[in-house]
Amino acid sequence: MTRVTGTRAPERPIMPARSRRARKTHQRSGMGLLADPRVRLGLGTAATLVTALSARRNRVGYCEAKAFRAVNGLPDSLYIPAWVIMQLGALGAAPAAAGAALMAHDRELAGRLLAGGRPRPAALVSGTRTRGRDASGLGYLSGHAGVAVALGTAAFPRLSQSGRAIVVAVVPIVGLSRIYVGAHLPLDTAGGAALGLAVNAAVALVRHPSTHRNQPD
Numbered sequence: 001m002t003r004v005t006g007t008r009a010p011e012r013p014i015m016p017a018r019s020r021r022a023r024k025t026h027q028r029s030g031m032g033l034l035a036d037p038r039v040r041l042g043l044g045t046a047a048t049l050v051t052a053l054s055a056r057r058n059r060v061g062y063c064e065a066k067a068f069r070a071v072n073g074l075p076d077s078l079y080i081p082a083w084v085i086m087q088l089g090a091l092g093a094a095p096a097a098a099g100a101a102l103m104a105h106d107r108e109l110a111g112r113l114l115a116g117g118r119p120r121p122a123a124l125v126s127g128t129r130t131r132g133r134d135a136s137g138l139g140y141l142s143g144h145a146g147v148a149v150a151l152g153t154a155a156f157p158r159l160s161q162s163g164r165a166i167v168v169a170v171v172p173i174v175g176l177s178r179i180y181v182g183a184h185l186p187l188d189t190a191g192g193a194a195l196g197l198a199v200n201a202a203v204a205l206v207r208h209p210s211t212h213r214n215q216p217d
Helices: 016-027 035-055 062-072 074-088 094-103 107-115 141-157 161-180 186-207 210-215
Strands: none
Touching: 035 186, 062 161, 062 186, 074 141, 074 161, 141 161, 141 186, 161 186
């Protein structure tokens, strides 16, 4: 009887443990971390408080003034496209106020964050160029930036790759457009964006508390 022999094809190395670790590392880095609303709430709250403390004085630092002038001094021909994009955050004040109260569980603190800010750029930075209708109220914080970030963060997981790219590009422009028209200083828009991130995370935790409580660390 003839025995048939042959060489056994080499098996492809399988590393399930390493793959799982790599996937877990990826999920916990960058966008993976921001997918957790608890992380977004912590980052947003911390950034809001830092900008609130920095913006409480009626003066503007050298770096902030320089950044403001760089954006505010752009050509007037950009006003129409900037105005169009700016409307994405036009719902600002009410959601931002409600979000601050929810985040802080303290109406007094929420009121301080929203009403205890500083004046508009024209009162603080010489040579400010104001475009369009004059903004009313105080400058800190930017409701436009907050709403844009909150809406963009909420929509992001449900969008395609191209849709996500649009959100990543457009949302920061909303805040920059408010600086461009002379309505806000950089810290105003940064604080608004941070508050929008915190509000989005707080809403997610309130709507689905058990889901995030049971997530493994």
